[in-house]
Amino acid sequence: MSCPNCKTKPKSGTPLSLSGYGEKLEPYLIALSGLSLAASFLHLLPSESAWIAIIVSGTPIFRHAAQSLANGKLSVDVLIATGIIASIAANFALQNGHHSHGYLFAAGEIAFIMAIGHYLEERTVAKARSGIESLITLTPQTARRIQSEHEDIIPASEVCSGDVLRVLPGETVPVDGEILTGTTSLDQSVLTGESMPVDKTAGETVFGGTVNRFGSFTMRATHVGEDSSFARMIRLIKEAEERKSPMERLADRWASALIPAALFTAAAVAAISYYVFAASGEEALKRGITILVVFCPCSLVLATPTAVIAAIGNASRRGILIRSGEVLEQLGKINTVCFDKTGTLTYGKPQLSGIHCLGGNALPEVLSLAASAEKQSEHPLAACIVEAAMEQSLPILQADDFELIPGQGISVTINNRRILAGNNRLLERFNVMPDTEAMQIAETSFMRGETVIFVAEGGERARVLGIFTLADSVRETAKEVVRRLHQSGVETVLLTGDNERAAEHIGMLTGVKRIEANLLPADKTERIKLLQQSAKRTAMVGDGLNDAAAMKTADAGIAMGRIGSDLTINAADAVLVRDNIEQLPFLLQLSAKTHRVIIGNIILSMSINILAVCFAASGLLGPVLGALIHNAGSCSVVLNASRLIYVK
Secondary structure: OOOHHHOOOOOOOOOOOOHHHOOOOHHHHHHHHHHHHHHHHOOOOOHHHHHHHHHHHHHHHHHHHHHHHHOOOOOHHHHHHHHHHHHHHHHHHHOEOOEOOOHHHHHHHHHHHHHHHHHHHHHHOOOOOOOHHHHHHHOOOEEEEEEOOEEEEEEHHHOOOOOEEEEOOOOEOOOEEEEEEEOEEEEOOOOOOOOOOEEEOOOOEEOOOOEEEEOOEEEEEEEOHHHOHHHHHHHHHHHHHHHOOOOOOHHHHHHHHHHHHHHHHHHHHHHHHHHOOOOOHHHHHHHHHHHHHHHOOHHHHHHHHHHHHHHHHHHHHOOEEEOOHHHHHHHOOOOEEEEOHHHHHEEEEEEEEEEEEOOOOOHHHHHHHHHHHHOOOOOOOHHHHHHHHHHOOOOOOOOEEEEEEOOOEEEEEEOOEEEEEEOHHHHHHOOOOOOHHHHHHHHHHHHOOOEEEEEEEOHHHOEEEEEEEEEEEEOOOHHHHHHHHHHOOOEEEEEOOOOHHHHHHHHHHHOOOEEEOOOOHHHHHHHHHHHHHOOOOEEEEEOOHHHHHHHHHOOEEEEEOOOOOHHHHHHOOEEEOOOOHHHHHHHHHHHHHHHHHHHHHHHHHHHHHHHHHHHHHOOOOOHHHHHHHHHHHHHHHHHHHHHHHHOO
16 A cells, blocks of 8 residues: 655755765865865965865855745845855956955855855754654555455455454454444554553444454444544644644745845945945945855854754753754743653553452452463453462462453353452352442542452352452653643643543643543544644643644644654654653753744844944955954854753
């Protein structure tokens, strides 16, 4: 199966680079440009050696400028190319013997600084990632269709609404539908994020893309093809991806104003110097060219990428992958964080949370009997009980007459005793009446969102021996993370596909106030949109495939990297590589700090450029000194940005 919409779209406003020469050669060519300029400035080589920098670093600038003009746009590349060409023209026009007044050096310096800035920017801008290919590997490929008492395996794409299908244990449900016969335990985490398998029986709905963990069943297809829940989730992610437009560089956004301003200022200064202040033609031209040199927004172009690369380097040391500078800008404005529950605030794995022994029975006996009964069961929760018994070195007894009661539990014979393990419907089936204490324990566990398994003895001595509760445990650092977010003025919301009881219990344990439960992926994206409509800048933190669409819809998506699916990580703007959710407050703090540093860099670069233009207009700056001051402005921006490396 192929996906025609998976092709990566080129980003508009992609920064110019030396990539045409090859990614591996790029840093060496930039270094060659720098060495040629240094040698020219120190008179180790003739001034013409600056041509190396002009050709090597300037060629991509000219190419991108030409492309911009061909598309009817005025980009910053056009302004930079104009400054370089003007300097070269002045070099030939004013060359006197071996003296070129530094115009050639100025042209090379502009190209060199821009090459460095764009190289840094390229290293921090995320490449376009669709992530949809990862979904294709999870899309059901085949289905077992039953027709005229014959069972045929057909491509899932050929299933029609109304077809009767069979799904065996371990297989993926091919389409949405309704169970006709049989019972099952479905892993729905791909859609809902629920950590616990969900038992289903005749008359209940199943979703395409979920996994049949237990029991064979037949179903009638109801929603197929593009109408299935799985296909709708893929479509949501695609639509959300298309709504995300890449951040244009600030200098490019201002280019339409900068180019006319630079040309007008240079021409006006040259004319005023010549006609009003009676400067020579050479001096007037020198002032005009110098203004073009110092007007080039090199430090402005460096303002963002240097800050971004410093922040990304800091974050990477803490196990945080940040995809782009745009992500840092977005994260710095976040005022609402939405959490998925399973695998994000919790570990995402069912664990035995409690064993309650009743009627004077000892824990070793109850646990041994339960494990002996569950040993033959294939139900996902049975393994937790068996593992607990093995950890305590308790005996696993011989169990006979194993009987599976679909949707209820199991019944076995151990030492001539009928042992039951299952839900309250199993107790009713064998006429076991739980006492008040057992019902209170079960009700309390249900309120906490835990799964309850009754272990009982049937027959003449019908009674409940004990109650086992299983739950998804909360991360130890989750409560502190939520507290720190609240302390910094960030609101928190829990968006989960789990049931209300489980969601409210997790909210109570972690401190999250706003709870939204029973949500499918489409519901999560709708909740995100509603928050955005109420002027909330949202971040979605999740770990599973079911969170991918919400992440792309949110202003920023943050994935738990260690256990997250490939698609989730591809859909995210930032990844907590080690599942270290405790780094989330730091990430938001670093992003806000980066935003402030970028604004400071822009103000600093603009101030230096304005002062340099004033000095150039008065004749106090020539092209060489102007290029050096221009370079100093770029260095100051880099030094200011480097402070982000040490943010803690």
